[in-house]
Amino acid sequence: MLTRRGFLAAAAGPLAARLQAAELDRQVFAEQALALARKAGATYADIRINRYQNQRLLTRERQVLRIDSDSSYGFGVRVLKRGCWGFAASPDFTENQLKQVVGQAVELAEANATLPSRPVKLAPEQPHQARWRSAYKIDPFQVPLEKKLALLLKINETALQVKGARFVTSSMSFVREDKFFASTLGTITEQEIIRSGCSFQVTAVDSGRGEFQSRASLADAVERGYESIEEHPYVEEAGQAAEEAAQKLSAKPVEPGKYDLVLHPSNLYLTIHESCGHPTELDRALGYEANYAGTSFLTPDKLGRFRYGSRWVNMVADRTQPSGLATVAFDDDGVPAQRWYLVRDGIFVEYQSTREQAAWLPGVKSRGCAHADSWSSVVFQRMPNVSLDPLDSRLTQEELIAGIDRGILVLGGGSYSIDQQRFNFQFGGQVFWEIKNGKRAGMLRDVAYQARTPEFWNSCDGVAGKSEYALGGTLGDAKGEPTQLNAVSHGCPPARFRQVNVINTGRGGERRS
């Protein structure tokens, strides 16, 4: 644990001499930055000194396509002056550059103050000093490259052994973030985050008919170490995926119409992301992202009274969730990670928020959702892990299926698209099983479901229990201008939805609905 006193003591002495040390003393550098900002008239300032490390491996069939390793290290200073934000960043840790960066951030704030503006007010927050590390057992950057490539090539080989499987790609991604944050509030945090992911896609081809079908892995990245990859049966799944891709070639094209759906977590997570994660962002709801990501149908007048979904629908936001990609100890405002409900018993009850946003609506406090994807990016509100909470449900996927006369079980994420207010969405999948009279029947193909968010979630009449709960997620959710990426997970058990519109996306039937 760092202390404020220790921080200030470390900051004593000439900066130039300290910067000459081989390893940067981040606390010293930070204190100098904050002192410069205060001297320039900033009423608040913070500095992030972050190092990012990524490794990406890509293979296809029996060859390695890419072994990429990249890293990024620098600092960004954010100042608040005359009620306006300014931000500047640099990878050069020199005294001159620090002065220049702070000066530039102040200059930007002053330029903004000449424009019509709404003075920024930050919600009160306690100073915190802490060190935190995300939970992992095996550091993926210490795992030999040969071992990782061997697994990817084994995945490919297993898939290619299946008749009809012609192409396969597989990849691994690993991320390490080493983040340092200090603010004029007295907060100093250090966080280390590790994320790991492995995926593949098999394509089966029917040369005679000139058709192909693909099936991708159902597993997603998580905030864990290499143990997460060792625990998932990728090789076995590759064999099954190849069988299913080949089976899809001769599967029955779906007849468009209304179906009851059971959505597996590997499919439903993305629906949660798009139809609940994004519309409950307060900046979107108030028009701050109108120019790109869009706004939200969940406007403030709906808070606390709008029936978003049925009583089965409980959406929890959680930056403390084990393995969740957006899990941290503190956000990029220095606010502790929290867990809260966005939708409770089907009613929309709260937004995602930051310190700045707390002033935008009465009754809002920061929920610790401030984030920037790099030391060189501006901090703004990003999505926490948002999940469908099964509460005490004891239902199972098989029981959900048993309650359906005519329906479809959907697994895996496919093509996805949703409008800029998060009403109208269309999602595909990887594997589709027809449900007839309460039982899984044959495989279907060319399925996409299209719905309006509130109707969809109000049609939910069953959520399975915790034993079938699983996490899906993405390392690259885009928002903001310039566009920034966010890693975020969504957990859920299988869930059932009644009478959802299904379209056929295949040849000849693609646009019938």
Next chain:
Amino acid sequence: MTYDEARSLTQKILASAKAGEVELRLELARSAHLRFARNAATTSGATQQTTASVTAWKGKRKASVSATIGLAEGGAEAALKKLVAEAEELAALSPEDPEYLPLLGPQSYLEVKAYDRATAELPAAARARAAGDALRLSRRRNVMAAGFFQNRGVVHVLANSAGLFAYFPISSAFFSVTARTPDGAGSGYAAVSSVAMQNLDCREAAAIAARKALESRGARELAPGDYPTILEPQALADLFPSFQFFFNARSADEGRSVFSALGGKTRIGEKIFDSRVNLYTDPQNSTVPAASFGEDGYRSDRAYLARNGILENLAHSRYWASRKGRPPGPFLVNLIMDGEGKSLAEMIASTERGVLLTHLWYIRAVDPQQGLVTGLTRDGTFYIEGGKIMHPIKNFRFNESLVRVLAQIDSLGTPQRVTGIERGNYPMLLPALKVKSFRFTSISDAV
């Protein structure tokens, strides 16, 4: 970094490589932006960042490393040498690459003028002035504006141990604005971009967005279905990047594309589109100048994907080109479609019953076999009857294919520089396009 400085630095680094082949890329970026929303400035930022990427080969074994590096106090040289060593170390651990090709030697490149220093180094006050003009206009028109202004200057450098050296500086200024009526019933979008800030009229863009917002209030429902449809250049720009992936030669040869033919063949040489479709890339186009080099430093040139409606070529990587005995490319450094000079007013006047699209959103591939994508309209969709815009209509979801769009052309406008909403700064020069039929599958309540 000047041409000479870049050349000297890269030569020094390449000379330090131990063995095998090395390729070095530098991207020296200077960028600043200002955002605004609800008719007020929100956030702004400025950064200078150099990204270095090194690919090293040990025989046919290959690996790449990249890092942001500091340029101050001679830091670049040490950082780059470290990256070369790391890449060499990783390459030794990699299996042999069956698609290995020797590095390209020195190339001759087209001269492309794409850098305006004043734009790359635009001061904060200039961004504030441009945004201020837009904000004041929006307040006067009683709309709520949200927008983004960014200026960038990037120097791209590519050098390799076979003697190739490429240097390409490019600048850009981009301004976009969405105006919404305070009651949330109307929304309009406009964007302008150029290599040089002096070509941008941000106030005019704000005026267009405000007009569309006001005109799109009170949208009525139109039944989903097939309609003659006019896509403004912005809408076409939003749509085209999602089509671009279909123009990959390898996917077509492997039977995985809308341009695949039976028997492992492709549809190159077939007349697939309307005869007026000329789709090409041209780094020297003065409105959308783009990189003078493509993959591995290969020279980029004016080259057609489709000419007179015939699919003339698909994008071949160097490796795939060598397999197929064709020249590499085209490298799509920009995308240009010829027009025929019809005005938007003429297109509307000639429409008995149809739809006008101004901006599209969240477009994703649904089926590469059909070139099928789905997406939505946004920020102003209008119903046309009897040659006139009758009223705004609610937004649609569409499921439509590249081939159908380019095969059913009614008329084409005059190409304009446009940027697709979901694809960053990829420069395109596209006309308005009227198609005989565009397929809308459901209504969206989003405004």
